[in-house]
Amino acid sequence: MIHCIRCEKDAEAIIAMPHGGALGETLKAKVCGLCWAEWNKESVKIINEHRLNLSDPSARAFLSTQMKIFLKLAPPAPLSIALS
Numbered sequence: 001m002i003h004c005i006r007c008e009k010d011a012e013a014i015i016a017m018p019h020g021g022a023l024g025e026t027l028k029a030k031v032c033g034l035c036w037a038e039w040n041k042e043s044v045k046i047i048n049e050h051r052l053n054l055s056d057p058s059a060r061a062f063l064s065t066q067m068k069i070f071l072k073l074a075p076p077a078p079l080s081i082a083l084s
């Protein structure tokens with residue numbers, strides 16, 4: 001059981017973790033399985049909308065940033081904050 005940073009509920013952690021390393025550890029500690037499932041659906045939309053080619057490292061970096069914003073691991077639109 002973890003306290004989810006996104007839905008702010010005590011819930012089951014992510015069971016299947018496609019990310020390794022520090023990011024995987026952070027996701028397991030801070031994001032619940034339900035929010036992770038929502039991100040999986042959302043990521044398919046984002047990949048289709050932006051026609052991301054995931055063999056391209058910049059496309060993977062873009063998707064990773066979107067994931068952190070979606071799961072509240074990063075503030076929304078960090079670029080506009082940096083520019084203001």
Ligand SMILES: [Zn+2]
Pocket residue numbers: 004005006007008009011031032033034035036
């Ligand atoms: Zn959650």
